[in-house]
Amino acid sequence: MRRLQKALAGACLLFGLSIALLATTQLLDSDDDDWEDRAETGVALVVFGIAPTVLGTWLAWNLRHNHEQSSQMLALQQEQLFLQLLQSQAGDLTIVQFAAAAQIPVEQAKAFLDQKAQVLNASFEVKDTGAMVYRFPL
Structure with a gap:
């Protein structure tokens, strides 16, 4: 259409x-x-x-x-999903978790989380598996 x-x-x-x-x-x-x-x-x-x-x-x-x-609707939905994931994961979130939940490419999820990490002063931790965990203060 x-x-x-x-x-x-x-x-x-x-x-x-x-x-x-x-x-x-x-x-x-x-x-x-x-x-x-x-x-x-x-x-x-x-x-x-x-x-x-x-x-x-x-x-x-x-x-x-x-x-x-x-x-705008998509951005709002991503924002709401991000906040819900933060609450359910106690502030710890990986790129793969967010990408899977939002059904977006990993690169887009990384860019989104990097931007949110700057705004919300998140810290980072690299796990033994190599996964980067974003730690957002709640």
Whole structure:
């Protein structure tokens, strides 16, 4: 659905802007006083130029807005999961634990935990197995 919406937005913008440019050029270059031709060109500008351009712009804005909302929702869910894990693990958390619980790649989990460790003044400990444990103060 998202791919279709992107394609439709692009097609509307391309079509609408092209027609708007052609109609505007036709209106500006018209030397004769044939008001009927000018009126038809004006109608074409509005119906086939401006309307699709507005629709394409709205579709593109809507896509961006929905993407931002879903990104914010995902960040909030990760934050809540992080806090729940901290409580259940008494402040000790590994990268693999967080990656598995959040269902994200290990690199992304490490970046998230590194950022939270800086903000919350966490300490680090390396276990005998080589796993790094983040110790967050509760």
